[in-house]
Amino acid sequence: MIKLRNFEKILKHANKAVSFHTSSINETFWVKEKKSGYSNPKNHNFPSKKELIVEGFKELKSEIALWREEVSEKLRMDPIVVYRPGEVDVVYDFQDRNDIDKWVVTSDSDHNEGKSKASLELTNAESGLFHGFVDSQFLKDGKIKRTGYANMRTLRVKKSFKRDATFDWTMYNTLVMKVRGDGRSYLINLNTEGYFDLMWDDAYHYALYTRGGPHWQDVKIPFSKFFRSSKGRIQDRQCPIPLHLVTHVGFSVSAKGQSDGPFNLEIAYIGLEFDPSNQEEFAYEMYQQDKYIVAN
Amino acid sequence: MINFHRTLRAVIQRNLRIPQNSFTRNLSSDESQKKKEKAKLPIVRNPFDNAQQKTKETFVDMVSIFEKRDVHRRNHVEFIYAALKNMEEFGVHTDIEVYKSLIEVMPKGKFIPTNIFQAEFMHYPKQQQCIIDLLEQMEDNGVIPDYEMEAMLMNVFGKRGHPLRKYWRMMYWMPKFKNLSPWPVPNPAPSDIQELATLAVERMCSIDIKSKIEMFHTEEVEDSIDKTWIISGMSEEQSQLLTEHKKPNPIYIEGPSLIWLRNKSVHYFTLRSDPDLEKLEKYKKRQIEDTDDVSKLSTPFFGTMTPPRPSALAKQRSVHEQNDGTIFAICATGTSTKDSLLSWIRLLEKSNPCLSEIPVLFKFKSIVGSNIVPVSTESDKKKPLDLEKIKVV
Numbered sequence: 202m203i204k205l206r207n208f209e210k211i212l213k214h215a216n217k218a219v220s221f222h223t224s225s226i227n228e229t230f231w232v233k234e235k236k237s238g239y240s241n242p243k244n245h246n247f248p249s250k251k252e253l254i255v256e257g258f259k260e261l262k263s264e265i266a267l268w269r270e271e272v273s274e275k276l277r278m279d280p281i282v283v284y285r286p287g288e289v290d291v292v293y294d295f296q297d298r299n300d301i302d303k304w305v306v307t308s309d310s311d312h313n314e315g316k317s318k319a320s321l322e323l324t325n326a327e328s329g330l331f332h333g334f335v336d337s338q339f340l341k342d343g344k345i346k347r348t349g350y351a352n353m354r355t356l357r358v359k360k361s362f363k364r365d366a367t368f369d370w371t372m373y374n375t376l377v378m379k380v381r382g383d384g385r386s387y388l389i390n391l392n393t394e395g396y397f398d399l400m401w402d403d404a405y406h407y408a409l410y411t412r413g414g415p416h417w418q419d420v421k422i423p424f425s426k427f428f429r430s431s432k433g434r435i436q437d438r439q440c441p442i443p444l445h446l447v448t449h450v451g452f453s454v455s456a457k458g459q460s461d462g463p464f465n466l467e468i469a470y471i472g473l474e475f476d477p478s479n480q481e482e483f484a485y486e487m488y489q490q491d492k493y494i495v496a497n
Numbered sequence: 498m499i500n501f502h503r504t505l506r507a508v509i510q511r512n513l514r515i516p517q518n519s520f521t522r523n524l525s526s527d528e529s530q531k532k533k534e535k536a537k538l539p540i541v542r543n544p545f546d547n548a549q550q551k552t553k554e555t556f557v558d559m560v561s562i563f564e565k566r567d568v569h570r571r572n573h574v575e576f577i578y579a580a581l582k583n584m585e586e587f588g589v590h591t592d593i594e595v596y597k598s599l600i601e602v603m604p605k606g607k608f609i610p611t612n613i614f615q616a617e618f619m620h621y622p623k624q625q626q627c628i629i630d631l632l633e634q635m636e637d638n639g640v641i642p643d644y645e646m647e648a649m650l651m652n653v654f655g656k657r658g659h660p661l662r663k664y665w666r667m668m669y670w671m672p673k674f675k676n677l678s679p680w681p682v683p684n685p686a687p688s689d690i691q692e693l694a695t696l697a698v699e700r701m702c703s704i705d706i707k708s709k710i711e712m713f714h715t716e717e718v719e720d721s722i723d724k725t726w727i728i729s730g731m732s733e734e735q736s737q738l739l740t741e742h743k744k745p746n747p748i749y750i751e752g753p754s755l756i757w758l759r760n761k762s763v764h765y766f767t768l769r770s771d772p773d774l775e776k777l778e779k780y781k782k783r784q785i786e787d788t789d790d791v792s793k794l795s796t797p798f799f800g801t802m803t804p805p806r807p808s809a810l811a812k813q814r815s816v817h818e819q820n821d822g823t824i825f826a827i828c829a830t831g832t833s834t835k836d837s838l839l840s841w842i843r844l845l846e847k848s849n850p851c852l853s854e855i856p857v858l859f860k861f862k863s864i865v866g867s868n869i870v871p872v873s874t875e876s877d878k879k880k881p882l883d884l885e886k887i888k889v890v
Binding site for chain 2: 408
C-alpha cells in the first residue's frame with residue numbers, strides 16, 4: 202500500500218510538470234477541427250473584426266465578377282460533351298507568381314516536429330521547383346515517433362464569394378504531368394475532403410517515381426491506380442477515387458529509409474486526359490472478406 | 498510482489514517517459530521510506546545498451562537467453578519494445594529472421610481469445626499492441642513478412658488477433674509497391690561509389706535507349722592532375738546534335754546536381770547548350786496540319802497561292818532538345834573536380850572531334866548552399882534540438 206501511495210505522489214508531481222497520457226489517447230470519432238490539432242491559432246495573426254469587414258468589402262467587386270461568370274456559364278447551357286482523346290487539359294501550371302500562390306508548402310518544422318524545410322519557386326523554364334531538404338532528426342519528446350517530410354498542396358477549390366467547391370474530373374481518366382525529379386519517389390495526394398468529420402481526411406494516393414537527371418519526364422497515371430487513405434493510413438475499404446469531389450492536389454516527400462537530404466522536384470504542368478485505351482475501373486481487388494476482420 | 502513492482506515500474510517509466518534516474522530521485526525524496534526503498538528497488542539495466550559487440554549474433558543470443566531464463570518469461574512486452582528500439586544499432590532492422598525471433602518470445606496459445614467478447618475487445622491489449630508496433634517497424638523499414646510469420650502470429654493470437662489483421666494488410670499492400678518503380682535499384686543500394694555512379698548514369702540515360710555508358714580513366718589523358726574514373730553517358734543522337742551545334746556558341750558543363758538511388762545520392766554533371774530557338778521554331782512549324790480543324794479553311798480561288806504542305810517525312814525533334822536547352826552528355830566522376838571534368842571533355846573529343854572547336858564553359862552550382870544541413874558531429878548530437886531557432890517556411 203505504501204508503495205502505491207508513493208506512486209500516486211509521483212503521478213501528481215508529474216501531472217503538474219507536463220500534461221501527458223497514461224493510456225492511449227481516447228479520441229475515437231469526434232474531431233474538433235479539420236487540422237486535428239495542427240492548426241495553432243497562436244501562429245495566426247488574425248486581423249480584427251473591423252479590418253475583416255473592410256477587407257471583405259474590397260473583395261466584393263472581384264467576387265461579383267466571378268459570380269456573374271458562373272451564372273452566365275450556367276445560362277449558356279453549353280457543357281463540353283466530348284472530351285477528345287489525346288488532348289491534355291492543364292489544371293495547374295507555373296507561368297507566373299500567381300500560379301505559385303495557389304500552393305501551400307508545409308513541412309514538419311512548421312509544427313516544431315522536425316528540421317525539414319521546403320519551398321516552391323518559379324524557375325526560368327516556366328516551371329515550379331519544389332525543393333528543400335528532409336531530415337528525420339527530431340526532439341525525442343515521447344510523442345513524435347518519426348518525422349522528416351515536406352508537402353506542397355493547392356488551396357481549396359472555391360466558387361464565388363469564397364464558397365467551397367470541388368473539381369469535377371469525371372470526364373477524364375488519366376492524370377498527366379511533366380516533371381523533372383531527382384530520383385526520389387514522391388507521393389501524389391488527391392484530397393477529397395467531405396462534409397462530415399469522418400470524411401475530412403479522405404485522400405487518394407499514388408507514387409510518383411522520378412528518373413532524375415536533366416531530362417523532363419512525362420507522367421501518365423490512370424486514376425484507377427489511386428488508393429484510398431485517411432490520416433496516412435491505407436483503408437481496408439477501398440473504392441475508386443470520386444473524381445467529382447477532388448478538393449486539393451498535392452505532393453509529398455519523406456526522409457524514409459535514411460534518405461535524409463536535399464530534394465528537387467520541378468513541375469511544368471499538371472493536367473488531365475481522357476484516354477479511351479484505359480478501361481480499368483479500379484486497380485485493387487474488391488472481393489468480399491470474412492465478417493469482423495476487415496475495417497475493424 | 499517484487500516482480501509485480503518491477504513490471505509496474507517499467508510500465509510507468511515507459512508511459513510517463515520519465516528517465517530512470519529521475520524515477521529513483523523522486524522515490525528517494527520521500528525521506529521516511531528512503532532507506533527501505535533503496536534496498537528494495539531492483540536495478541533495471543538495458544541489456545542491449547550494454548552489449549559489447551553490436552552484431553546480429555549477439556542480438557539473437559540475447560533474445561534466446563531471455564527466452565530460456567524462466568518459464569514465465571516475465572516482462573516479455575518490455576523486452577520486445579527494448580529490442581525493437583535497439584535493432585538499428587545492431588544493424589538488424591531489415592532482417593526478417595530477427596523479427597521472427599522476437600515474435601517467438603510470445604507464449605503460444607495463451608492469448609488466443611476463446612469467445613466473441615474477448616475477440617472484439619482486444620484480448621491481452623498490451624501484448625497485441627506490442628506485436629502491432631513490431632509489424633509497424635517492419636513496414637517502416639520495408640521488410641515484407643512471409644507466410645511463416647503468419648503461422649507464428651496465428652499460434653500466438655489466433656485468427657481474430659489484431660496483429661494478424663495488420664499482417665494481412667501488409668501482405669496485401671507491400672508486395673504491390675515493392676517492384677513498382679520503373680527504375681529498379683538493388684536493395685540495399687551498392688555502397689561502392691563507382692558502381693552507384695554507373696547505376697545513376699544508366700538511369701538518367703534511360704531516356705534514350707541508344708545511349709552508351711562508358712567508363713573512362715583520366716590516366717589516359719596527358720597532363721591530367723586527378724587520377725580517377727569517369728562514368729559518361731552519351732547517345733549517337735547526342736553526338737549528332739553536337740556536330741550540328743553552331744560553333745561560336747558555347748556549351749556548358751553544368752553541375753553538380755544530385756540524383757538519389759534509394760538512400761544514396763550521386764553528384765552528376767551535364768554537358769549542355771542554350772536552346773536553339775530557330776530550330777525549335779522550325780519543329781513547331783513542321784507539325785503536321787490538323788485536317789479536322791475547319792476553323793481556318795482557305796479559298797483557293799483568290800489571292801496568293803497556298804504554300805506547299807510540309808513533307809510528312811521530316812526530322813523529328815529529339816528528346817535531348819528541350820525548351821530549356823540541349824543536352825549532349827551526362828557524367829559522374831570520382832572526384833567531381835574541374836580537372837576531372839576537363840579530362841572528360843578531352844576523352845569525349847576522341848569520338849566527337851567537333852568538341853575541340855566549341856568553347857566549353859563551366860557553370861558550377863555550389864554544393865554547400867544555405868539550405869543544406871551541416872553534417873552533425875558527435876558533440877552536436879548530444880545537444881537537444883534547438884527548435885526555437887527553426888524558422889517556419
